[in-house]
Amino acid sequence: MKPAAVHRVSLATSLAVGAFALAACGGDPAGRDTTMMSGAVPAASASATPKVAFDDADVMFAQMMITHHQEAIEMAELATARATYEETKELAEKIKSGQQPEIETLQGWLKEWGRTTPVSEAGHDAPAGVSDANVKTLLDSRGSAFDKEFLTMMIDHHEEAIAMARVERKHGKSSKAKKLADRIMKEQQAQVTQMKKLVARIP
Template sequence: MTSRRSLSRRAVILANTATATVTVTAMLAGCGNSDSSSSSRHTGHDTGAMSTAAPSGTASAAQGSHNAQDVSFAQGMIPHHRQAVAMAGLATTRAKSQQVKDLAGKIERAQDPEINILSGWLKQWDVKVPDADTSGMESMPGMDHSGSTMPGMMSGDDMNKLKDLSGDAFDKAFLRMMVSHHRGAIAMAKTERAKGAYAPATTMATSIVTSQSSEITGMDKLLGR
């Protein structure tokens, strides 16, 4: 009996000792975390602060991924496209050739959505979207660009002359003007492709070069060149 009581007492003592050790260890660990957190705040290396700084930097990089050339491309191509769409719109009632009408429809379907995309980029960059210019032709945007530095743009007089034509005369004038217009757009797109920084804009520029070069080939054939 005596030996059993001794063993029981030893077990209780050992258990109490283990509990005390665990308690002290936990307290020391808590103090260590507190000191580490305090040190982190004092040295400016708080992990929470660093984690919030990273996304901010990434967002800034994304917002700054365009340059002045991208802005110039978007601001120039919007009125350029608007005029092409206006020219194409005339073909619906004035063109004689179905091939010309089909080409005009293709131009509208391609360039109308691009105008919206280009405008969206400018808004995203907090840059003014070019206003629709109705001078030179009533209810037709972007018409009077006789003083424009954008290549291939028609003057208000050119557009008014086209508006007064129909049949074969319209087809020939439309094709000649659109070839010149496309060449101007290709020149602008090549500049963007070479100097732009915004990937979606340079991708659009490449698409413009490819598609409009192909359309010029087709229009030259219709003109017998």
């Protein structure tokens, strides 16, 4: 994860979470036409596309969570290579092994719904909610200081995912997307609790 690549997370995902909540309530923050984002299938392709119950909130949840998970995996890969504590490395591996299959599931749903899947670009984004100073601190950290910075950043990142999942639970229509949102809330909250305990033990 390069400093220049990580630079853009600071504000982007935090703003996106707010935009997600706003759009899920029925409005597009950019004032765009959301007709093609809705669950309605254009008449020309209606016969070729199976009817699936979903709405704009489901689409935004899938698109945003793919990007969010990719960010988490990028951070976790850095931790598996540089963390000092074995528990930090094990947690990073768990994040990678748990979130990659979810990315693939979300990509499959977007394809099924006839919606755009975010293009993955190596280093295209940085962990959400992290300032440039925090990013530099992480990349410059060594030893236990790295573990502490990584865990602090990942706690914030997980809490954003939980917030996104709550919006999906409230406004989504797809039962399978809502079920995944439930799982994300449960699993990532458990990891947040684990990370907070670990941070407290690091000198």
